[in-house]
Amino acid sequence: MSIEVLRTIREVRERVAARRRAGDVIGLAPTMGALHEGHGSLMEHARRECDCVVASIFVNPIQFNQQEDYDRYPRTLAADVAFCEARGVDLVFAPSVEEMYPRPLRAFVDVERLSEHLCGAFRPGHFRGVATVVMKLFQIVQPDRAYFGEKDAQQLAVIRRMVDDLNLPVTIVGVPIVREPSGLAMSSRNQRLSAEERTIAAALYRGLECAASLIGAGARDAGEVKGRALAMLASEPRIRVEYFEIVDPEEMQPVGEIAGPVRIAAAIWVGSTRLIDNVLAAPEAPAGHPSQ
Numbered sequence: 378m379s380i381e382v383l384r385t386i387r388e389v390r391e392r393v394a395a396r397r398r399a400g401d402v403i404g405l406a407p408t409m410g411a412l413h414e415g416h417g418s419l420m421e422h423a424r425r426e427c428d429c430v431v432a433s434i435f436v437n438p439i440q441f442n443q444q445e446d447y448d449r450y451p452r453t454l455a456a457d458v459a460f461c462e463a464r465g466v467d468l469v470f471a472p473s474v475e476e477m478y479p480r481p482l483r484a485f486v487d488v489e490r491l492s493e494h495l496c497g498a499f500r501p502g503h504f505r506g507v508a509t510v511v512m513k514l515f516q517i518v519q520p521d522r523a524y525f526g527e528k529d530a531q532q533l534a535v536i537r538r539m540v541d542d543l544n545l546p547v548t549i550v551g552v553p554i555v556r557e558p559s560g561l562a563m564s565s566r567n568q569r570l571s572a573e574e575r576t577i578a579a580a581l582y583r584g585l586e587c588a589a590s591l592i593g594a595g596a597r598d599a600g601e602v603k604g605r606a607l608a609m610l611a612s613e614p615r616i617r618v619e620y621f622e623i624v625d626p627e628e629m630q631p632v633g634e635i636a637g638p639v640r641i642a643a644a645i646w647v648g649s650t651r652l653i654d655n656v657l658a659a660p661e662a663p664a665g666h667p668s669q
Contacts, residue, residue: 380462401428405520410434411451411565415555419524420464440506569650589658599623619644
């Protein structure tokens with residue numbers, strides 16, 4: 378059976394309800410399109426674990442801070458549908474803005490605290506827009522499992538907390554970051570980089586790995602680790618660092634003393650392109666005290 382592209386909420390609900398009546402497990406991979414192998418990994422995980430895989434393709438206007446950024450976001454639906462079909466997706470939900478937001482929105486989902494730092498500090502309202510559209514997709518598709526990439530670690534933490542706090546009957550699956558050979562995390566925004574900028578941007582992952590290595594080798598002072606990593610990034614003058622933080626991986630709060638697993642997260646600008654990335658790091662367990 379070939380892939381089916383659905384444009385309305387009613388159609389999605391009808392198709393998914395029929396699959397659910399047949400006893401199928403429903404998986405959802407939410408995307409904004411401009412698909413790459415990072416998205417492909419979400420779909421492949423869903424295909425292995427679910428009977429019916431739904432991919433949404435929707436450039437969500439309420440999560441953009443800059444109208445220009447929203448306008449510039451690539452729309453490549455035909456290529457995206459072919460991409461989904463090659464990875465075994467059953468249904469693509471590609472609604473219009475008018476279908477998702479037929480009138481001015483008055484109800485939003487706001488996950489506090491977790492959205493305050495990192496990207497939240499520089500993109501006011503972004504995570505409210507993300508949480509709201511994801512909640513809408515969950516209500517429309519009603520998936521059993523939903524797949525999100527770990528590249529957007531703060532987004533993943535926000536969605537997990539929303540699901541837990543609001544008792545939503547969906548399992549959230551985090552999928553590891555897919556990287557280019559240079560280490561650069563795959564992103565739709567990479568399309569905006571010139572070949573030279575792509576080489577420069579790879580320094581972000583090296584900076585994160587530098588910090589992770591220091592922590593693994595015994596460094597416990599977060600400020601010192603950040604300073605060393607930032608000095609490394611400073612060697613590339615065309616990188617502008619927006620933030621480089623070491624945070625608790627669940628609450629997304631900055632830490633001063635590193636006593637357990639932490640998320641090292643950063644956002645940089647290379648030219649006019651903003652890129653994010655992160656790695657998980659943990660101190661080595663003392664001899665005789667293996668980590669869990």
